[in-house]
Amino acid sequence: MTELSKGGHRHLLSIAELGADGIEEILEVSDAFVEVGRRSIPKVPSLRGRTVVTLFAEQSTRTRLSFETAAKRLSADVLSFSVDTSSVKKGESLRDTVETVAAMGVDAFVVRHTSAGAPAAVARWVDASVVNAGDGWHEHPTQALLDCYTIRQVLAERAGRALEDTGVECFVGLRVAIVGDVRHSRVARSLVLALGALGAEVTLVAPGSLLPPSLEGWPLSKVSYDLDAVLPHVDVCYLLRLQSERGAGAFLPSVREYSAWYGLTSRRAALLGDDALVMHPGPMNRGIEIADDVAALPRSLVLRQVSNGVAVRMAVLFMLLGQGQVGTGGSGPGLLPTLGTVVGG
Amino acid sequence: MAERERRLTPPRGGVFVPRVQVLTAQDVQRALTRIAHEIIERNHGLEDVVLVGLQTGGVPLSFRIASVLEEMEGTVVPVGLLDVAFYRDDIGIRPVLPEAATDIPGDLAGQLVVLVDDVLFTGRTVRAALNALADYGRARAVQLAVMVDRGHRELPIRPDYVGKNMPTRIDEQVDVSLDGVVLGDVVPR
Structure with missing residues (x-):
């Protein structure tokens, strides 16, 4: 395996450790996998013979299926592991459990856990690469990456530019409101860090009770009620x-009141500018944070987020297992292939 | 794109130092014209012919060949672009990243594909390209056009159209562009 270059990581545990360059690199590699997804045979042999385990100690539909689809489209073997049935x-x-699975010869663990820091712990226990697929209230880095990817894709389409000509500078000054249960949301934390690193202006909108106890270190431009x-x-x-399963209900007088103040109803959606985008990481509580008809508007990117998720996760797995790291931003001399050997070889 | 190319293309851990200009821009143009003639001659015309340029060195060459073909036969030959990073056999042995977009026009089933690359060296890129092409349909035949064949093959692969046969040392580096072909060395930084 190649020696790690400066700044690279063997695992993807958080957006915080990735930085703007690392995010940009992953988004660029994702472009190539979006192309793979459009083919009639959307599969490449890159990770043949590698084994990826999805270890989920918390329920999930899209993240798990998305990672498994990504691994399979890279021709990796996928072992699926549910704590509930183990x-x-x-x-x-x-x-x-993790050491037992690792002893069977595993190249990557995709870990979701109810406790913050569980993927980092797994990373210390095993030699394999670890991808954080959501840990407690901490982070969900691949969700933030696919959200950034989706935003960049839409901005590129609108500007009539090719994706590869659209760098992350399209995020500078972009005004993003993140609305709702920030307190319990690992998605919010990862997304704020990613967007902040890329230069977007992020506003959190939530009732005070659903904001985290401290916002210190969050790259925010504003908090609003x-x-x-x-x-x-x-x-x-x-x-x-x-997130009712994490007791969000206890922080609110009633779900109806929350919905009345912070739900995106069709009346509120009409307040948005003509070009404004609506995003949701899923699963949606229809009628609570988003109205049925708003979710169906063309400006709503929910399903596009899901399809991009596969490509972005392919990029992450490919980089971790193919070159042993993510997050170099392509800056390390000696890391990247040479023109002559790649083209002529 | 410019930013990305700058980041991805410098030779690993070294700088390319040019030593000898082997072909001039005019020589390259003549060779491409000859290759275009040979493509027409070999295939009795241009029916079903698709050019596929390998990213990144084969791309400008494939567009140039396509424009010569159009001048000679009046036929517009489709040009596809192919990045073979995901099909390489050295993934995990050394860092491999896609360098540029893949863009194959339609289904290749039944087409006659001419792969275009700048330098034929070990043959591993061509092997990867053949696997990649298979995912776009069963081509009727695949032929290979290269500007420079520098030897040192590691696989049983031979080109159908060659701009210049050029014996090299294995540690030398060949730089091909529409401006000419230069032989040089990679000097560690």
């Missing part, structure tokens, strides 16, 4: 799911 139920510790006042001035309205 020996963890017999009392085996997470560490023993008034969605109606914010909506006319944003380019992207990003709605978060009200």
Whole structure:
């Protein structure tokens, strides 16, 4: 395996460690995988013989299927592991379980866990690469990456430019409102860090009780309690799911009241500028944070986020398993292939 | 794009130092014209012919060949672009990243594909390209056009059209562009 160049990471645990260059690199590699996804045979042999385990200790539909699709389209073998149906139920510790699976010869773990830091712990226990697929309230880096990818894709289409000609400078000054249950949202944390690193102006909109106890270190331009006042001035309205399973209900007088103040109803959607985009990481609570008819508007990118998710996760797995790292921003001398050997070889 | 090319293309851990100009821009143009003639001659015309330029060195050459073909036969030959990064056999051995977009026009089933690259060296890129092409349909035949064949093959692959046969040392570097062909060395930084 290649020696790690400066700034590269063997794992993808957080957006925080990736930085703007690392994000840009992943978005660029994702372009190539979007092309693969458009083919009649959307599969490449890049990771033949590699094994990817999805280890999910929390429910998930799209993230798990998205990672598994991504790994399969790279020709990797995928082992799917649910804590609910495993020996963890017999009392085996997470560490023993992970080490057991690793002993079978695994190249990457995709880990989702209810506890923040679980993927980082797994990364310390095993030699394989680890991808954080969501840990507690901490981070969900691939979601933020696919959201950034989707925004860049739409901005490029609107400007009539090719994607590869659209760098991350399109994020500079972009006004993004992240609305809803920020407190319990790992998506919000990752997205704020990613957008902040890329130069976007991020506004959080939430009732005080659903904001995190501290916003220290969050690259925000503003925090607001008034969605109606914010909506006319944003380019992207990003709605978060009200996380009832993490007790979000206890922070609110009632879900109906939340919906009345912070839900994107069709009346509120009309306040948005003509070009403003509506995004949601899913799963959507229709009628709570987003109205049925708003989710169906052309400006709503929810399904596009999902399809881009596969390409972005392919890029992450390809970079981690193919070259052993992500997040170099392509800056390391000696890291990248030479013109002569690649083209002539 | 400019930014990205700058980041991805400098030779690994070294700088390309030109030593000898082997072909001038005019020589390159003549060779491409000859290759275009040979393509027409070999295939009795241009029916079903598709050019596929390998990213990044084969791309300008394939467009130039297409324009010569159009001048000679009045036929517009489709040009596709192919990046073979995902098909390489050295993934995991050394860093491999896609350098530029793949863009294949339509289904290649039944087409006669002429792969175009700048330098034929070990043959591994061509091997990867053949695998990649298979994912776009079953071509009737695949032929290979290269500007420079520098030897040192590691696979049983031979070109159908060659601009210049050029024996080299394995540690030398060949730089091909429409401005000419230059032989040089890679000097560590």
